[in-house]
Amino acid sequence: MRVVVGISGGIAAYKAALAIRELVKAGHDVHVVPTASALRFIGRPTLEALSRNPVTDEVFDDVAAVRHVALGQSADLIVILPATANTLAKLAHGLADDLLGTTVLASRAPLVIAPAMHTEMWEQPAVQANVRALAERGATIVGPVAGALTGADEGFGRMAEPADVVAAALEAAGRHSGALAGRSVVVSAGGTREPIDPVRFLGNRSSGAMGVALASAARAAGASVTLVGANLHVPVPSGVELVEVETTAQLREAMLERASADVVVMAAAVADYRVRGAVDEKRSKESWGEAPTIELELNPDILAELAGLPREGLLVGFGAETEADDDALVERGRAKLARKGADLLVLNRVGHDEGFGAVDTRVRVLDADGVVADASGQKASVARVIIECVAQRLASAGEEHQ
Numbered sequence: 001m002r003v004v005v006g007i008s009g010g011i012a013a014y015k016a017a018l019a020i021r022e023l024v025k026a027g028h029d030v031h032v033v034p035t036a037s038a039l040r041f042i043g044r045p046t047l048e049a050l051s052r053n054p055v056t057d058e059v060f061d062d063v064a065a066v067r068h069v070a071l072g073q074s075a076d077l078i079v080i081l082p083a084t085a086n087t088l089a090k091l092a093h094g095l096a097d098d099l100l101g102t103t104v105l106a107s108r109a110p111l112v113i114a115p116a117m118h119t120e121m122w123e124q125p126a127v128q129a130n131v132r133a134l135a136e137r138g139a140t141i142v143g144p145v146a147g148a149l150t151g152a153d154e155g156f157g158r159m160a161e162p163a164d165v166v167a168a169a170l171e172a173a174g175r176h177s178g179a180l181a182g183r184s185v186v187v188s189a190g191g192t193r194e195p196i197d198p199v200r201f202l203g204n205r206s207s208g209a210m211g212v213a214l215a216s217a218a219r220a221a222g223a224s225v226t227l228v229g230a231n232l233h234v235p236v237p238s239g240v241e242l243v244e245v246e247t248t249a250q251l252r253e254a255m256l257e258r259a260s261a262d263v264v265v266m267a268a269a270v271a272d273y274r275v276r277g278a279v280d281e282k283r284s285k286e287s288w289g290e291a292p293t294i295e296l297e298l299n300p301d302i303l304a305e306l307a308g309l310p311r312e313g314l315l316v317g318f319g320a321e322t323e324a325d326d327d328a329l330v331e332r333g334r335a336k337l338a339r340k341g342a343d344l345l346v347l348n349r350v351g352h353d354e355g356f357g358a359v360d361t362r363v364r365v366l367d368a369d370g371v372v373a374d375a376s377g378q379k380a381s382v383a384r385v386i387i388e389c390v391a392q393r394l395a396s397a398g399e400e401h402q
């Protein structure tokens with residue numbers, strides 16, 4: 001993706017270097033457009049070395065390349081950090097008296113702005129009106145946050161952390177043109193708990209990390225995402241709607257309500273059984289006796305139920321198997337896919353040291369014809385591969401309908 005990084009003349013300008021480095025590391029083609037004031041805070045050599053592209057603030061440099069519009073026209077994303085009160089005012093009023101101004105006006109790309117200034121400046125009605133105007137026109141405003149300001153001051157107005165600005169910027173770009181832009185995705189994640197009494201439950205070792213990584217990847221690809229989370233042990237990504245559930249019955253209800261989404265992913269580890277005769281009062285040794293037995297009854301099969309509904313969207317199931325042999329694992333997966341009636345099945349092997357809670361994982365994505373993807377590594381990167389499979393499948397289904 002071609003990213004224009006605008007920098008204006010605030011004390012936080014040096015932090016733009018971190019954002020540039022992160023974007024370049026992620027494989028983006030980064031072009032830096034500083035204001036003249038920004039170049040008094042951070043040197044051009046730093047910006048050129050980090051971005052690996054020439055840097056100028058001059059509208060009248062390299063005129064044959066019509067630089068004043070070319071950069072904006074070719075940008076997939078513009079992120080301005082820090083944005084001074086002055087630059088906010090200029091952007092809000094459409095001024096184009098420098099290269100950053102012409103670049104923003106010549107672009108249809110998503111615009112992400114991270115303001116930074118002293119609290120008194122930030123609270124000025126003029127500054128607030130400018131920020132509101134930009135937000136109303138579709139710009140994403142990130143921060144500011146509270147913290148240390150220039151000198152000895154502290155307060156609201158500090159620029160959001162560069163990593164947070166980059167994350168918000170990539171998310172905005174995904175919403176605009178990602179492979180799942182305009183799609184709705186529902187992901188179940190975590191492990192359900194089946195109560196024995198008000199304080200005890202039968203549960204499983206799922207942390208929810210894989211489902212959360214999928215929700216995050218779907219969000220980054222532009223989807224509006226709902227995460228139906230059962231007892232998650234990991235934080236929920238920003239921009240994802242969370243519906244909290246505890247039991248399989250609650251998870252089932254939440255998923256059936258949202259079954260018409262474009263993509264439904266059942267990544268949660270759902271208890272196959274619930275406790276028969278769970279009680280509302282805590283069991284004690286006296287009431288339960290010396291060798292109590294817990295009787296179980298079958299829970300509904302939510303994936304099969306979802307597959308049985310009339311639907312136009314894509315249904316993705318997960319299979320966690322302990323099968324050691326690779327071929328046998330895939331065979332089990334194919335049988336499961338056929339039995340459940342989902343469109344895709346993500347198959348992973350779990351054991352005491354694999355799968356649950358682990359950062360690294362290996363999965364195969366199967367459709368009715370066999371393995372369509374094989375991915376291993378961190379759950380975040382594996383999740384991206386799975387979401388790519390989903391997007392490809394949706395795109396080819398769209399072509400078939402045309």
Ligand SMILES: Cc1cc2nc3c(=O)[nH]c(=O)nc-3n(C[C@H](O)[C@H](O)[C@H](O)COP(=O)(O)O)c2cc1C
Nearest residue numbers: 008009010011012035037038084085086087116117
């Ligand atoms: C040391 C120093 C720090 C500054 N920090 C900020 C700041 O954080 N935010 C801001 O809005 N202006 C800040 N300014 C003022 C801007 O540099 C000034 O308004 C300038 O005209 C901004 O130009 P630009 O928006 O074209 O980059 C600072 C000025 C100095 C000298």
